Every structure is written in structure tokens, then in C-alpha cells.
Amino acid sequence: MAKADFLPVILGSDDNAYGMARAFHEQYGIKSIVVTKGHILPTMHSKIVEKKIYEQLDEPQIFIESMLNLYEELKERADKLLVVASNENYAELAIRNRDKLEPHYVLPFISEELMDQVVYKERFYEMCEEYGLDYPDTVIFKKGMDPEMDLPFDFPVVVKASDSMTFFNAQFEGKKKAYVLHDKASFVKTIQQIYSSTYEDTLIVQDYIPGNDTVMRVLNAYVDQHGKVRMMCLGRVILEDYTPILIGNYVGIIGEENQELYGQYKKFLEEIGFRGYANIDLKYDRRDGKYKIFELNIRQGRSSYFVTANGYNMAKYLVEDRVYDRPAPTEYGTNSHLWHAVPKDLLINYTMDEELKKQVIDRFEKGQASSTLYYPKDLGLIRRFKLRSFYKNYYARFEKYFKLKD
Known part of the structure; x- marks a missing residue:
């Protein structure tokens, strides 16, 4: 069997992990290696991932040993092994063990020094002050x-x-x-x-910045190995998850263009020396007309498949940069495709802005809507049944936990 140019190694098995695996499969027809502690629904019964289970993977020593053992297993299959983290914890483990892993894997992450400034919110808001970013x-x-x-x-x-x-x-x-x-x-x-x-x-x-879910914005970006932003895509939040432990996770996003925000955050990411995927949460403050940043995540967002759905394949930027090192101009998201992680009628019923609700209905009617886990090329009978049951549970969760915001 011929050796592949690259193989994605995705840490974690949640919606984020599946969204990235789907992006790799859509763009390159390739199956991703998913490295995880156990089985959870998003990557179960899937034909586009190959799972490697390591219990207690989030323990530093076990993580290192597991990744080194996995390298021995995969090294003859591809020239480059691209690591993608689906949550902050795995990103941190990879970054803090860069010296042990980088001889074997491509690690498209920021430096440990910058990570310690970004992930601790106290230090991050000091950075915001220094670079003139608005925050609450x-x-x-x-x-x-x-x-x-x-x-x-x-x-x-x-x-x-x-x-x-x-x-x-x-x-x-x-x-x-x-x-x-x-x-x-x-x-x-x-x-x-x-x-x-x-x-x-x-x-x-x-x-507290007043306003319901629809005044939230989420910005995903990719910064290449040379420190240049290759992609920025903004989304307007339609609805958040209201399950207590999942509060803050988005379940509906529509693509939105804002060149002023793109320019401001492109400059920031490049000046601080960011690398890899960035995920930025913002909220519009109607009291002073400013978009205020909450946090900067050092990996793509859980809902980042909305970027791929809008026509900016998340996997492509990583591969073009770290595998082929091809120069490329910055791409800015301008499309308004709808992404959702709850049933169609639930999203429509709970959208709290009437004009936005009209847009949501319009996107569904025009077939301009996508959901991360419903990939037409990966919908076997068992997977389809389990996804249907999972999404059906959202009705009870929203009925129990939903609260109007202002």
C-alpha cells in the first residue's frame, strides 16, 4: 500500500472531533484516526473514523505513552501525522509535551508561553487591555x-x-x-x-452584557506556521444549549460577514504570534455598540463545522499549510449558510429574534442548512437511529432548562 502524504490524528471523539473528521473526508476522502478515552455518540458507528481507545488518555504520562505507541503503529502509513485537538485539555497536553511529540507529529498549536497567557482568563484580559480589544x-x-x-x-x-x-x-x-x-x-x-x-x-x-443568544458572535480562524492568518469566518449565534453543564455551547449559527472584526482580530492574532486554529467568543453590547470578547480558545470551536458548511473547509487550511506549505491569501467568510445541532422545528421555535427567525426558515426552505453529525456519506442504519434518538432528547431538555434572556 502506498504511503499517504498525511493522516489526521484527532484527539477526542465529540462533535468537534467528528466535524473535523468530516471536513477531512469531504476534502480528501480520507479516514481520520480518532484517539479517545472511550465511545461517545458523535463518532460511534462511523465509517469515516478509525478509533484508538486509550483509557485515562487525559493523564499526562498515559497521554505521552499512548501517542508514542500510536506513532509506531502509524509511521509507515503516512509521511506526516497531523494532530488536531477537539478540546482545550488535549491541546494543552500536546503543547506541554511538544518536545516528546514533535519529532513524530505535526503539532499546529501555539507556544506553551503564549498558551499560559491565553487560557488563564485573568492574564488574557490583560492582553486585551494591551491590544485594545473590548471586553466586559x-x-x-x-x-x-x-x-x-x-x-x-x-x-x-x-x-x-x-x-x-x-x-x-x-x-x-x-x-x-x-x-x-x-x-x-x-x-x-x-x-x-x-x-x-x-x-x-x-x-x-x-x-453582564444584556441581550439574548442572538447577539453572540463566534469567530473561527486559522493561522499558518509563518504566523499569517489564512482564514477567518464569523457566525451569528441563533441559539445556545441550555443544559447546565453545556451552557455556552452553540446549537444554531448562521454565517455573517464583518470586515471590521476580521481586520481587528487578524491583526491581534498575527501580532501575538498565534499558530493553528483559533476560536473567539464575542457578544454585542447594545449599550455602547461594541463587540466584546469573552475568550480565545486555542483550538477550533465545538461548533466549527459551521465554517466548513459555509464553504471554508477547516481541514484544507491545515493541510495546505503544514503538509504542502503552499502560500495562500487570507479568506474571509462572507456566506450565510445555516448550521444547527438541534432539530429544525426546535431551532425555529426557540429563535428569539423575529428577523433572524425569518432567515432561519428561509435557509431551511432553500436547503442551505447543515448539521455536523448528519453526514450523508456516513449514515448507516444504526448510526441514523441513534442520532435520531439523541436529537429527540433535546425537546425535553429545552422544555426543562430554557430561560428567556435580556
Whole structure:
């Protein structure tokens, strides 16, 4: 068998992982290696992935050993093994072990030094200040501070962990990815709950920017090995997931063009020395007319298949850069294709902006809508049945957890 030019090695097996595997398959007809701790629905019963299961893969030593063993298994199959991380934890593991892995794998990630500035929100907002990026008014709250303290802005406020990776591993009742708190009593209770767990790092307390899901924006980008942005694609959020542990994950996005944002964030990414996939969450603040950044993720977003669906294949930029090193101009997303991760009627019913709802209906009617997991070339009978059951559960989840926002 002839040796391939490259083989994708995707860390994780969630929607993000499947979306990237689908992008590689659509562009190159290639099957991706999915490296994961176990079986979860997005990559189950799939013909476009080859799974490698390593229990406790997120433990640093096991991760290194597993990746080195996998290299021995794959080295005769392709000239280059391209690593793609589906979450922050796997990206961090790859970056912190670059010296051991890079002799064998292509690691399209930022440096460890830059990662430590970006992933800790306290340091990241200092970067925003330095580079003139708008972000919500913020208070840094440390363990031991008095939660009864006066804040420089009114309720509601948003509370989230500065170190999201450590927070991910903390276990306690009522845990959420981020909290929107409407009064002092709930603020005090939440602070006490968080610090009664294993999480001891800083918390970020921010002024709540009013507005429902539809004022959110998500920006995905790819920066090549030479530090040049090759692609930027903006999406307007239609709807978020309301399941407590999944709050903040998007389930509906429509492509949107904003050259001012593209220019601002292209300059930022290039000036800080970013590399690889970037995922940026923003919210439009109607009080001052500014788009304010929440965070910069060091890998493509969970919903990043919306970029591929809009005509900008996520895998292509990585391969053209790291496999073939072909120069290319920057591509900016201008299309308005619809991406969704919940059933069609649920998305329409829960869209909170009437003009946007008309656009959503229009895209469905014109066949300009896509869903990551429903890939026509990968819909065997069992997979189709399991996906249908999974999406059906969203009705009960939205009925239980959905709340109007302002």
C-alpha cells in the first residue's frame, strides 16, 4: 500500500472531533484516526473514523505513552501525522509535551508561553487591555476574598473560572460552565460552592452584557506556521444549549460577514504570534455598540463545522499549510449558510429574534442548512437511529432548562 502524504490524528471523539473528521473526508476522502478515552455518540458507528481507545488518555504520562505507541503503529502509513485537538485539555497536553511529540507529529498549536497567557482568563484580559480589544468590565476574585464585597457594576453579573481546565475537573453540586447571577445572595452562595470544591484558582466576575443568544458572535480562524492568518469566518449565534453543564455551547449559527472584526482580530492574532486554529467568543453590547470578547480558545470551536458548511473547509487550511506549505491569501467568510445541532422545528421555535427567525426558515426552505453529525456519506442504519434518538432528547431538555434572556 502506498504511503499517504498525511493522516489526521484527532484527539477526542465529540462533535468537534467528528466535524473535523468530516471536513477531512469531504476534502480528501480520507479516514481520520480518532484517539479517545472511550465511545461517545458523535463518532460511534462511523465509517469515516478509525478509533484508538486509550483509557485515562487525559493523564499526562498515559497521554505521552499512548501517542508514542500510536506513532509506531502509524509511521509507515503516512509521511506526516497531523494532530488536531477537539478540546482545550488535549491541546494543552500536546503543547506541554511538544518536545516528546514533535519529532513524530505535526503539532499546529501555539507556544506553551503564549498558551499560559491565553487560557488563564485573568492574564488574557490583560492582553486585551494591551491590544485594545473590548471586553466586559471585570473584577478578579481570589479565594479568601469576601463575597459580600461591593462590585463596581450592578447585578446581574457573570461568574466563571479563570482556569477553565482545572475547573473542568472540579466536582460539586450545581456546577455550571458559567453563572449568570441576579443578586448578592446567589453570588455569595455560588462563590462558596465553587471554593468548597477542589477548585482554588481565580474567578472572573464580569458585568453582564444584556441581550439574548442572538447577539453572540463566534469567530473561527486559522493561522499558518509563518504566523499569517489564512482564514477567518464569523457566525451569528441563533441559539445556545441550555443544559447546565453545556451552557455556552452553540446549537444554531448562521454565517455573517464583518470586515471590521476580521481586520481587528487578524491583526491581534498575527501580532501575538498565534499558530493553528483559533476560536473567539464575542457578544454585542447594545449599550455602547461594541463587540466584546469573552475568550480565545486555542483550538477550533465545538461548533466549527459551521465554517466548513459555509464553504471554508477547516481541514484544507491545515493541510495546505503544514503538509504542502503552499502560500495562500487570507479568506474571509462572507456566506450565510445555516448550521444547527438541534432539530429544525426546535431551532425555529426557540429563535428569539423575529428577523433572524425569518432567515432561519428561509435557509431551511432553500436547503442551505447543515448539521455536523448528519453526514450523508456516513449514515448507516444504526448510526441514523441513534442520532435520531439523541436529537429527540433535546425537546425535553429545552422544555426543562430554557430561560428567556435580556
